Amino acid sequence: MNSTLPGYKDKPLFTPGPLTTSRTVKQAMLRDLGSRDSEFITVVRSIRERLLKIAGVEKGTHEAILLQGSGTYSVESIFSSTVPRSGKVLILVNGSYGERMIKICDVLNIPKVVLRNPENEVPNLESLREELAKDPEITHVAAVHCETTTGIINPIQLIGEIVKGHGRIYFVDAMSSFGAVPIDFEACGVDYLVSSANKCIEGVPGFGFIIARMDEFMKTERYARSLSLDLYAQWKGLESNGQFRFTPPTHSLLAFHQALIELEDEGGVAARAARYRKNHEVLVKGMRELGFKEYLKSDLQGYIITSFLYPDDSNFSFETFYNQLNDRGFVIYPGKLSQADCFRIGSIGRLSGYDFTALLLGIEKALKLMGVTLG
Numbered sequence: 001m002n003s004t005l006p007g008y009k010d011k012p013l014f015t016p017g018p019l020t021t022s023r024t025v026k027q028a029m030l031r032d033l034g035s036r037d038s039e040f041i042t043v044v045r046s047i048r049e050r051l052l053k054i055a056g057v058e059k060g061t062h063e064a065i066l067l068q069g070s071g072t073y074s075v076e077s078i079f080s081s082t083v084p085r086s087g088k089v090l091i092l093v094n095g096s097y098g099e100r101m102i103k104i105c106d107v108l109n110i111p112k113v114v115l116r117n118p119e120n121e122v123p124n125l126e127s128l129r130e131e132l133a134k135d136p137e138i139t140h141v142a143a144v145h146c147e148t149t150t151g152i153i154n155p156i157q158l159i160g161e162i163v164k165g166h167g168r169i170y171f172v173d174a175m176s177s178f179g180a181v182p183i184d185f186e187a188c189g190v191d192y193l194v195s196s197a198n199k200c201i202e203g204v205p206g207f208g209f210i211i212a213r214m215d216e217f218m219k220t221e222r223y224a225r226s227l228s229l230d231l232y233a234q235w236k237g238l239e240s241n242g243q244f245r246f247t248p249p250t251h252s253l254l255a256f257h258q259a260l261i262e263l264e265d266e267g268g269v270a271a272r273a274a275r276y277r278k279n280h281e282v283l284v285k286g287m288r289e290l291g292f293k294e295y296l297k298s299d300l301q302g303y304i305i306t307s308f309l310y311p312d313d314s315n316f317s318f319e320t321f322y323n324q325l326n327d328r329g330f331v332i333y334p335g336k337l338s339q340a341d342c343f344r345i346g347s348i349g350r351l352s353g354y355d356f357t358a359l360l361l362g363i364e365k366a367l368k369l370m371g372v373t374l375g
């Protein structure tokens, strides 16, 4: 049967999200619940509790706050509603999601210091230490955990130890890692962590969430520079009557609740990490056998998403390669690097080693048809 036949079967998404979700997660959305319905409010409460459990933190010391929009809205909400007017942010950048934080601070007129490293290197800890020591005006430090631009895993614990050693507030963008890469909140000293529905928890797009350490967060009332992204007001709303202040993405929340149950059924973060790691291993082994090379050194490479260098062959065109794979029912992802020609393949979502073996066969076939030979 033709995989392009409408309604036949969705193509597996080897992307960083939106990603392939389970049938049962999709089925959970086939409901129309009112946003003030007590059943819906129970679902929202359960989501918030389950997120804290995944994070390994307790209600009271921490809160999970859900916010409409894609992940960027949640990232922006942290900057716009937890940094005071007198605040200054140090941003660690080694990819486009760190670059986006700079843009957010520029739009919000938040003073900032940027420590930039090449996309294939982790942040320089010595420079961080020096900068914090010499600039007492810096109040917050922001870092990205898995920089999805390349798939590099930044050392958030080592960064956190320095940030906390200097008594600053620490914000981690764990968009593409939370739920599948263990994060020790206490050891990392995280004050605010952000992720979204359509990443490693395997829900569908519609909202992001912030896990906040309450002793810091409680100081931020009236800090907000935006009404809809006011995190404190959002938390107050959720706490007072269990409701969102403005229309919630009800279907997406229902799907996410089911996705959380499925994450627990799978065995939690450790089991999900094991499946994604296996996916990544099957992929990298097969790609190396075909002659591809990864962009990152293996010790920096995480198992969430992998960047592969374009083959050194003039017959290779990414567009043709992408379309050849798409026609065979595989969706991969373009590169986003400023310094090298790469494409990316994600290991996350409802995929197993079997899907990656099939993808590798598709890649081999596509290369043959394009007349590409790898060295």
Ligand SMILES: Cc1ncc(COP(=O)(O)O)c(C=O)c1O
Binding pocket: 016, 070, 071, 072, 073, 075, 097, 144, 146, 147, 148, 149, 173, 174, 175, 176, 196
């Ligand atoms: C690390 C990271 N931060 C932020 C974002 C932005 O999220 P969104 O595209 O949902 O706005 C992404 C998206 O992939 C990401 O991977």
